[in-house]
Amino acid sequence: MEVAGKIETLVDSLRDLSPTRVRSSSFDEPVSENDVQRCSWMTLHPSALDKFDKIMSDAEDKQIIMFLDYDGTLSPITEDHDNAYITNEMREVVKEVALYFKTAIISGRSTNKVQSFVKLTGIYYAGSHGMDIKGPTKIDQSDQEVMFQPAIDYLPMIDEVVGILKEKTRSIPGATVEHNKFCLTVHFRRVNEKRWPALAEQVKSVLTDYPKLRLTEGRKVLELRPSIKWDKGKALEFLLHSFGITESDDVLPVYIGDDRTDEDAFKVLRERGQGFGIIVSETPKETNASYSLQDPSQVREFIKRLVKWKKQTLGEQSDE
Numbered sequence: 001m002e003v004a005g006k007i008e009t010l011v012d013s014l015r016d017l018s019p020t021r022v023r024s025s026s027f028d029e030p031v032s033e034n035d036v037q038r039c040s041w042m043t044l045h046p047s048a049l050d051k052f053d054k055i056m057s058d059a060e061d062k063q064i065i066m067f068l069d070y071d072g073t074l075s076p077i078t079e080d081h082d083n084a085y086i087t088n089e090m091r092e093v094v095k096e097v098a099l100y101f102k103t104a105i106i107s108g109r110s111t112n113k114v115q116s117f118v119k120l121t122g123i124y125y126a127g128s129h130g131m132d133i134k135g136p137t138k139i140d141q142s143d144q145e146v147m148f149q150p151a152i153d154y155l156p157m158i159d160e161v162v163g164i165l166k167e168k169t170r171s172i173p174g175a176t177v178e179h180n181k182f183c184l185t186v187h188f189r190r191v192n193e194k195r196w197p198a199l200a201e202q203v204k205s206v207l208t209d210y211p212k213l214r215l216t217e218g219r220k221v222l223e224l225r226p227s228i229k230w231d232k233g234k235a236l237e238f239l240l241h242s243f244g245i246t247e248s249d250d251v252l253p254v255y256i257g258d259d260r261t262d263e264d265a266f267k268v269l270r271e272r273g274q275g276f277g278i279i280v281s282e283t284p285k286e287t288n289a290s291y292s293l294q295d296p297s298q299v300r301e302f303i304k305r306l307v308k309w310k311k312q313t314l315g316e317q318s319d320e
C-alpha cells in the first residue's frame with residue numbers, strides 16, 4: 001500500500017503496523033476493550049486451525065496452490081533483519097507441502113536472500129515484492145530460471161538510492177538500509193522512537209530527486225520501490241497464469257502473510273472469488289484475508305495439517 005502525507009501520520013502508522021503483543025486476560029480479570037475487539041475480529045477472520053475441516057471440505061476436488069510470505073510468516077520477526085532464519089522444522093513442512101501442491105514464496109526481500117534462507121528447490125520465489133520471479137526449470141527442478149522481472153530498468157536507480165540513503169542515515173543509531181535488488185528497505189526497529197520522524201524525513205526526502213520511486217510501509221520499515229503497477233497481488237496473478245490457471249478452474253489458491261504488502265494479494269483473491277487469504281497476526285488488523293493465524297508456529301501447524309490431510313486423501317501413510 002502506498003503512503004503519502006505528513007511525517008507524523010507516517011510515523012504513527014509505522015507504530016500501528018507492528019503493535020506490541022496483546023496479553024490475553026485470565027478468567028479472574030475483567031473483560032477489557034482489547035478482548036472485545038479481538039473477539040469481534042475473530043468472528044470476521046476465524047482461526048484457520050479451528051476452521052481447518054471446513055476449509056478442507058471446500059478444498060475437496062480442487063487443486064491447492066500455496067503462496068507464502070517470508071518474514072513474520074515463515075520466520076519470526078527479529079530485531080536484526082539479517083538473522084531472520086527459518087527453523088529446520090518450518091523448512092521441512094514447506095518442503096513437504098511443495099511435494100503435493102505448487103508452492104511459491106512471495107517476499108519483500110531480494111529473491112537471492114529469501115532463497116539463501118529457505119534453501120529449497122522445486123518451489124517458486126518472487127522477491128522484491130514480486131518484481132523478481134524465479135521458478136524451477138522444466139529440465140531440472142533443482143535449477144531456477146527467471147520468469148519475470150518487470151522493473152529491470154530500475155536497477156541502477158535502486159543501487160544509487162541505497163548509497164544515498166546509507167549516507168543520509170549514517171548519523172541515526174540503529175538505522176539500516178537493506179538492498180532488496182529491485183527495491184530497498186529502511187529499518188526503524190532498532191532506532192529510538194524519538195528519532196523516527198527524522199529518519200522518516202530522510203527517506204521521504206529522496207522522493208524529490210527520484211519521483212519514479214514510491215514510498216510504502218511495512219512492519220517498522222519504510223520502503224522505496226519503482227512506481228510501476230506491480231505488487232504481491234500482481235505476482236500472484238502472474239504465477240497463477242503461468243501455471244495455466246484461469247478464474248473458472250477448480251483451483252484453490254491459499255495465501256498466508258502478515259504484512260500490509262500482503263494485503264494486495266489477499267485483495268486479488270477476494271476479488272477473484274477464488275481461494276482465500278490467511279493473515280498472521282496476534283492483534284486485530286484491517287484485512288482482506290478471510291482467516292487468521294497468530295504466529296509462525298501456527299503457520300507451521302496449519303501447513304503440517306494440510307500435508308497430513310493430503311496424504312490421507314491419497315491413502316498414503318502419514319509420518320505421525
Ligand SMILES: O=P(O)(O)OC[C@H]1O[C@H](O[C@H]2O[C@H](CO)[C@@H](O)[C@H](O)[C@H]2O)[C@H](O)[C@@H](O)[C@@H]1O
Pocket residue numbers: 069070071072076077078079080081082084106107108109178180185187189218219220221223259261
Ligand atoms: O514480504 P516479507 O517476506 O514479509 O518481507 C517484508 C520485509 O521483511 C523484513 O523486515 C521485517 O522482518 C525483519 C526481520 O524479522 C524485521 O526486523 C523488520 O522490522 C520487518 O519489517 C525484511 O528485512 C524487509 O526487507 C522486507 O521488505
